[in-house]
Structure formats: structure tokens, C-alpha cells
Amino acid sequence: MEIVMDAQALNAFLAADFPQVAGSISVQSVAQDRLVARLRVEDQHLRPGGTVGGPTIFALADVAIYCAILSRIGPVALAVTTNASIDFMRKPAAGGELLAECRILKLGRSLAVAEALIFSDGGADPVARCSMTYSIPPKRPENSGL
Amino acid sequence: MEIVMDAQALNAFLAADFPQVAGSISVQSVAQDRLVARLRVEDQHLRPGGTVGGPTIFALADVAIYCAILSRIGPVALAVTTNASIDFMRKPAAGGELLAECRILKLGRSLAVAEALIFSDGGADPVARCSMTYSIPPKRPENSGL
Amino acid sequence: MEIVMDAQALNAFLAADFPQVAGSISVQSVAQDRLVARLRVEDQHLRPGGTVGGPTIFALADVAIYCAILSRIGPVALAVTTNASIDFMRKPAAGGELLAECRILKLGRSLAVAEALIFSDGGADPVARCSMTYSIPPKRPENSGL
Amino acid sequence: MEIVMDAQALNAFLAADFPQVAGSISVQSVAQDRLVARLRVEDQHLRPGGTVGGPTIFALADVAIYCAILSRIGPVALAVTTNASIDFMRKPAAGGELLAECRILKLGRSLAVAEALIFSDGGADPVARCSMTYSIPPKRPENSGL
Numbered sequence: 001m002e003i004v005m006d007a008q009a010l011n012a013f014l015a016a017d018f019p020q021v022a023g024s025i026s027v028q029s030v031a032q033d034r035l036v037a038r039l040r041v042e043d044q045h046l047r048p049g050g051t052v053g054g055p056t057i058f059a060l061a062d063v064a065i066y067c068a069i070l071s072r073i074g075p076v077a078l079a080v081t082t083n084a085s086i087d088f089m090r091k092p093a094a095g096g097e098l099l100a101e102c103r104i105l106k107l108g109r110s111l112a113v114a115e116a117l118i119f120s121d122g123g124a125d126p127v128a129r130c131s132m133t134y135s136i137p138p139k140r141p142e143n144s145g146l
Numbered sequence: 147m148e149i150v151m152d153a154q155a156l157n158a159f160l161a162a163d164f165p166q167v168a169g170s171i172s173v174q175s176v177a178q179d180r181l182v183a184r185l186r187v188e189d190q191h192l193r194p195g196g197t198v199g200g201p202t203i204f205a206l207a208d209v210a211i212y213c214a215i216l217s218r219i220g221p222v223a224l225a226v227t228t229n230a231s232i233d234f235m236r237k238p239a240a241g242g243e244l245l246a247e248c249r250i251l252k253l254g255r256s257l258a259v260a261e262a263l264i265f266s267d268g269g270a271d272p273v274a275r276c277s278m279t280y281s282i283p284p285k286r287p288e289n290s291g292l
Numbered sequence: 293m294e295i296v297m298d299a300q301a302l303n304a305f306l307a308a309d310f311p312q313v314a315g316s317i318s319v320q321s322v323a324q325d326r327l328v329a330r331l332r333v334e335d336q337h338l339r340p341g342g343t344v345g346g347p348t349i350f351a352l353a354d355v356a357i358y359c360a361i362l363s364r365i366g367p368v369a370l371a372v373t374t375n376a377s378i379d380f381m382r383k384p385a386a387g388g389e390l391l392a393e394c395r396i397l398k399l400g401r402s403l404a405v406a407e408a409l410i411f412s413d414g415g416a417d418p419v420a421r422c423s424m425t426y427s428i429p430p431k432r433p434e435n436s437g438l
Numbered sequence: 439m440e441i442v443m444d445a446q447a448l449n450a451f452l453a454a455d456f457p458q459v460a461g462s463i464s465v466q467s468v469a470q471d472r473l474v475a476r477l478r479v480e481d482q483h484l485r486p487g488g489t490v491g492g493p494t495i496f497a498l499a500d501v502a503i504y505c506a507i508l509s510r511i512g513p514v515a516l517a518v519t520t521n522a523s524i525d526f527m528r529k530p531a532a533g534g535e536l537l538a539e540c541r542i543l544k545l546g547r548s549l550a551v552a553e554a555l556i557f558s559d560g561g562a563d564p565v566a567r568c569s570m571t572y573s574i575p576p577k578r579p580e581n582s583g584l
Contacts, residue, residue, distance in 0.1 A: 054208055054227050059201035081200050082403065083375045083425060085231045085523035087551045087569060089544040105555075105567055106527040110402065111374065111427070113525045115553075115567065117543075129543055129553065131525060131567060133375055133425070135403070228549065229521045229571055231377035233405045233423060235398040251409075251421055252381040256548065257520065257573070259379045261407075261421065263397075275397055275407065275423060277379060279521060279571070281549070346519050347497035354492055373492050377523045 001072045001107060006030050010067045013075050018063075025063045028099070030071050037064035038121075039098040052092045057118055058084065061130035064100035065114040069134055072107055076136060079112075083133040092127045093120035110136055147218045147253060152176050156213045159221050164209075171209045174245070176217050183210035184267075185244040198238045203264055204230065207276035210246035211260040215280055218253055222282060225258075229279040238273045239266035256282055293364045293399060298322050302359045305367050310355075317355045320391070322363050329356035330413075331390040344384045349410055350376065353422035356392035357406040361426055364399055368428060371404075375425040384419045385412035402428055439510045439545060444468050448505045451513050456501075463501045466537070468509050475502035476559075477536040490530045495556055496522065499568035502538035503552040507572055510545055514574060517550075521571040530565045531558035548574055 005013070007027040014022040028036045039060045041052055062081060069079060092098060102116040111133055118128040151159070153173040160168040174182045185206045187198055208227060215225060238244060248262040257279055264274040297305070299319040306314040320328045331352045333344055354373060361371060384390060394408040403425055410420040443451070445465040452460040466474045477498045479490055500519060507517060530536060540554040549571055556566040 053205075054230070055201045055205035058204045058230075059199075062200055081234050083231075083233050084200070084204075085229075085375075085377055085569065087229050087521075087543070087571065088227050089551055105525070105564055113527055113567065126543055129551065129569060131523065131569065133525065229379075231423065231523055233375075233397070233425065235405055251379070251418055259381055259421065272397055275405065277377065277421060277423065279379065345497075346500055346522070347493045350496045350522075351491075351493035373526050375523075375525050376492070376496075377521075379521050380519050 003030055003032065003071050004074050005071045010070060013070065014063070014067070017075075021059065021063055025060055027064075027067050030068075033103060035064060035068040035071060035102045037067060037100045037102065039100075041095065041097055051094055052098060054086075054088060057088070057092075057098070057128050058086060058130070060098055060100050061086070061102075061116045061118060061128070062132065064102040064116050065130075065132045065134070068102045068104050068114055069107065069112045069136070072104065073136065078137045079134050081132055082111075082135045084130065085132075086128055086130045088128050090125055090127050093123060096123075097121040098127065108136075110138065112136055149176055149178065149217050150220050151217045156217060159216065160209070160213070163221075167205065167209055171206055173210075173213050176214075179249060181210060181214040181217060181248045183213060183246045183248065185246075187241065187243055197240055198244060200232075200234060203234070203238075203244070203274050204232060204276070206244055206246050207232070207248075207262045207264060207274070208278065210248040210262050211276075211278045211280070214248045214250050214260055215253065215258045215282070218250065219282065224283045225280050227278055228257075228281045230276065231278075232274055232276045234274050236271055236273050239269060242269075243267040244273065254282075256284065258282055295322055295324065295363050296366050297363045302362060305362065306355070306359070309367075313351065313355055317352055319356075319359050322360075325395060327356060327360040327363060327394045329359060329392045329394065331392075333387065333389055343386055344390060346378075346380060349380070349384075349390070349420050350378060350422070352390055352392050353378070353394075353408045353410060353420070354424065356394040356408050357422075357424045357426070360394045360396050360406055361399065361404050361428070364396065365428065370429045371426050373424055374403075374427045376422065377424075378420055378422045380420050382417055382419050385415060388415075389413040390419065400428075402430065404428055441468055441470065441509050442512050443509045448509060451508065452501070452505070455513075459497065459501055463498055465502075465505050468506075471541060473502060473506040473509060473540045475505060475538045475540065477538075479533065479535055489532055490536060492524075492526060495526070495530075495536070495566050496524060496568070498536055498538050499524070499540075499554045499556060499566070500570065502540040502554050503568075503570045503572070506540045506542050506552055507545065507550050507574070510542065511574065516575045517572050519570055520549075520573045522568065523570075524566055524568045526566050528563055528565050531561060534561075535559040536565065546574075548576065550574055
């Protein structure tokens with residue numbers, strides 16, 4: 001499926017529609033098989049020990065997967081996460097930024113499934129693994145799919 | 147298993163060790179079969195449309211389940227979430243507070259499993275369902291279990 | 293939502309449409325808030341040590357949740373599992389039968405979410421916890437929802 | 439981590455310890471980054487429409503991930519699945535065999551996390567995605583880790 005929004009378009013969409021995340025999460029690259037998003041770590045994300053907490057990792061994966069879906073279907077602000085499964089596998093590097101590498105596994109008419117691996121910037125082993133299902137609203141809004 | 151930390155002790159623990167969440171999430175009650183935690187919704191949690199976003203719901207479930215485990219084993223700051231599975235089922239009520247009702251299903255020596263249902267305050271149908279696994283460190287820290 | 297198929301109707305449906313499971317899994321009771329299904333354990337389900345393996349527990353949860361949904365919407369053979377999350381928490385009792393206690397959390401027009409706890413017959417602590425999402429086909433088949 | 443059991447050793451282990459699955463599931467190849475297992479589809483696996491059901495896909499992923507872990511740590515019969523998350527994304531091809539491509543994401547002292555994509559043999563798009571956590575018993579069995 002063709003890419004209809006590139007990194008610049010996705011970041012502009014985030015800035016307009018999700019200003020509260022756009023300051024810390026941005027799309028770095030969009031390719032046919034992989035979207036990469038980056039989290040700039042701020043004090044509010046840190047847990048004792050100086051590492052990023054689970055909710056922030058969840059937010060990074062969620063934004064990355066959302067953008068990966070939008071990169072194929074365009075700016076559908078109403079797509080919503082219906083299921084998420086995360087494995088937290090390693091402690092992130094203290095103070096470092098995080099990267100999410102995201103891949104779409106299914107892009108159906110009403111459901112999309114994608115997965116993301118989260119890395120500390122420069123780290124070889126994944127910090128976390130996440131898969132999510134998104135519900136995509138039908139084109140005619142009077143006929144809600146959920 | 148006996149309750150060794152009540153709501154007051156858990157909230158004091160959150161205030162001391164997790165000041166960034168203690169402002170918005172608090173434990174409301176602890177009973178043998180159920181812990182209830184409450185999220186005071188702030189602007190930073192809101193998504194377009196005025197509802198609470200997935201990462202905030204994740205954070206509420208995470209804190210509720212963490213506190214439910216600590217209520218039985220005492221203040222073990224090193225217990226970590228290893229797996230989380232969430233179903234987002236309904237949009238939370240705009241502007242309202244959220245409640246997490248949490249139940250422990252297994253409390254083993256190194257792994258605990260618990261589940262939480264998330265409700266809009268006053269709502270009858272759950273907004274989200276979450277199950278999590280926590281890894282509990284062994285008592286002698288030199289012998290890490292993970 | 294009203295119950296439109298009782299245990300007898302669900303077992304007749306399983307016998308007609310899923311003969312390969314109907315021999316070992318049956319619906320025991322259907323109430324407003326809970327469906328109970330039972331697995332008669334056979335040699336083919338056993339793993340070393342005489343306990344039931346994960347795929348059989350998965351099958352029991354899947355049939356129980358499927359029947360819980362059908363008990364509300366009638367015999368829709370095309371409803372399919374889209375997501376399952378399972379925690380295996382305790383070893384089942386050797387040789388014993390298993391019970392699944394199932395509860396529907398959401399029954400939307402195109403997605404249903406339910407959860408099940410699996411017990412060894414007579415056991416107080418759950419062997420496993422499972423949540424599943426089902427995709428329900430729209431009533432007019434020419435307009436597939438998936 | 440070094441590979442200590444190859445496909446032949448893993449299949450011999452399955453035949454000896456899991457004869458009920460060894461007839462239908464076998465390890466096809468083991469490499470540093472990927473294990474591939476194959477399901478020979480039999481009538482007992484089929485659902486209405488001639489496709490493989492969820493429990494059988496679960497079993498294939500479970501055996502593949504188990505063997506991927508054993509390929510690194512040797513024949514530890516007591517490793518057990520503690521969590522599984524599956525997304526069922528497409529109907530398998532009727533009558534065809536299934537392949538599981540499995541990758542280990544973490545291999546710790548007491549927990550291992552791996553994921554598998556399931557394909558119809560010859561198909562380009564995955565039928566299902568699965569991630570699982572395994573609990574690995576400590577080397578001295580008198581000191582059970584779970």
C-alpha cells in the first residue's frame with residue numbers, strides 16, 4: 001500500500017491535532033516496511049533511577065503505530081486503539097532517548113494490526129515489544145464500525 | 147494473603163517514591179478482594195474531544211495493580227511490569243475522573259498477575275480492561291530473579 | 293442484553309457446527325452475568341506430568357467466550373477471534389476436568405470483548421486468565437466488517 | 439547466544455517428550471535469528487470451511503517458541519508459557535500447511551520473550567502474530583523460580 005503521508009506530514013499532523021505529544025514524540029522516517037519514531041525524554045517521563053516509565057513507552061508505541069497507519073490511509077483522526085499488548089524486557093538506558101521501530105502487519109477496512117520494538121537510542125537489544133490493534137472508522141461517519 | 151499496606155500507607159509510598167504520579171493517582175480503598183484507585187484528570191491527560199488518552203489509562207492501571215501487589219508484600223520499589231495487555235472498549239466520559247478496580251489473580255514468589263477494570267466515575271460499563279504481570283525481585287538483592 | 297440461546301441451544305449449535313470440540317467442551321450454564329463451560333479432559337489434551345496443555349486451555353476459553361457472545365446475538369457462525377491474551381498462572385490438577393467462567397465486557401456492533409477465568413474443577417485459584425476480542429460480521433454479508 | 443540444539447535435536451526432543459504434537463509439528467530450520475516450524479494440517483485441526491482453528495495456531499506458535507528457547511538453553515522440559523498474546527489477522531489457506539517464523543527477543547535467567555509470525559505455506563501475508571513469555575526454571579530444581 002502506497003505511503004500517502006511522509007515524516008514531515010505526520011509531524012505536522014501531530015503538532016496540529018496532538019500538541020501535547022508532539023513536543024516529545026516525532027516521526028523520524030517512514031519507509032515501505034518501517035516507520036521510526038523518537039521520544040525526547042523529559043523529566044516528567046522519568047521514574048526512580050532515571051529511566052523512562054511504562055506509560056511513556058506505551059505512549060511512544062501508540063503514536064508510532066498510529067502514524068504508521070496514517071502514513072497509509074491519510075489523516076483519520078478518529079482511528080482508535082482497541083487492544084495493546086506490551087512486553088517490557090529491559091530497563092531503558094538512563095537519560096537516553098528512545099526509538100520505536102514500527103511495522104504494519106494488517107491493514108484491513110476496519111481493523112489494523114501493527115507491532116513496534118522500542119530501543120534505547122544506540123542500544124542493540126529491544127527495551128520493549130508492543131503490538132496494537134486499531135479500529136478504523138468507515139468512510140461514511142453515519143455508519144460507525146465499532 | 148494478609149493486607150500489609152492500607153490506602154494511607156500506599157498513598158504515602160506513592161508520594162515519596164513516585165511524586166510525578168501521586169499528584170493525579172491515589173488509592174481510594176484496599177480490601178481483601180479489590181483495590182480501587184482514582185485518577186484526577188488534568189489537561190495533560192486529555193486527547194482531542196476532551197477524553198483521557200490510552201497512556202493515561204495505562205498509567206492508572208499500572209499504579210493500581212502495583213499498589214495492589216504492594217498491599218500484600220510491602221513496599222518493594224523494584225517490582226517491575228513485565229507484560230501488559232489492555233482492551234480499550236469505550237470512550238471515557240469527557241472531563242470526568244476515572245476509577246480502576248483491581249484484583250490479584252496470582253501472587254507467586256517471583257511473578258504476580260493482576261487485572262483491572264477502568265470505569266468513568268459513575269459509569270456502569272468499563273472503559274478498559276487491563277491485565278499485567280509483575281516480576282517481584284527476590285528478597286536477597288544480590289540474586290536478581292529477572 | 294437479553295439471552296437468546298441457553299445452554300441446551302448452545303450445545304446443540306456446537307454439536308452441529310463444531311463436532312470436533314463438542315465431544316470434549318460443553319456449556320454448563322448461561323446466566324446474565326456469566327457463562328460456564330466445561331472441558332472433559334482426554335488423553336490427547338495431556339502434556340508430560342498428566343496436565344492439560346496451553347492449546348487445550350486456549351480452546352476451552354475460546355469456545356466459552358464464543359458461546360457467551362452467541363448467547364446474546366444468536367448463532368452467528370462467522371464471528372471470529374481477532375485477539376487473545378492469556379496468562380497461565382498455575383498447573384491444572386492432574387487428570388481433572390476444567391471449568392471456564394466467562395463474562396462479556398463489551399458487545400458492540402462489530403467488536404465484542406470478553407474474559408474468562410479457567411479453574412480445575414473444585415479448585416479455588418484460577419489456572420489461567422484469558423481475554424479475547426471477537427469480530428462480529430455485519431448482518432448484511434455483502435458489507436464485510438473486517 | 440550459541441545454538442546448542444539444531445533442528446534434528448529439537449525434533450528428536452519433541453518425539454521423545456511431546457509425542458502428541460511431534461506427529462504434526464516439526465522444526466524445519468534453526469538459525470541465529472530465526473527458527474521455522476511447520477504444521478502438517480490434519481482433519482482434527484480443521485474448522486468449518488476447511489481452515490485451521492485458533493487453538494491449532496496457538497499450538498504451532500507455542501511449540502515454535504519453546505523450541506527456539508531450547509535451541510539456546512538445551513532440553514529444559516520444565517520451561518512453561520506464562521503469557522501469550524495472539525492477533526489472528528487472516529484466514530489460513532484451506533488445506534494448506536502453516537509455517538511459524540520465530541524470533542527470540544529476550545533470554546534472561548528466569549524469563550524469555552519471543553514472537554512468531556504464522557504464514558500459510560507460500561503466502562506472503564501473516565495469518566497470525568504471537569508473542570509469548572516463558573518462565574525458565576533455575577538450574578537447581580529445589581529453588582523453583584515461579
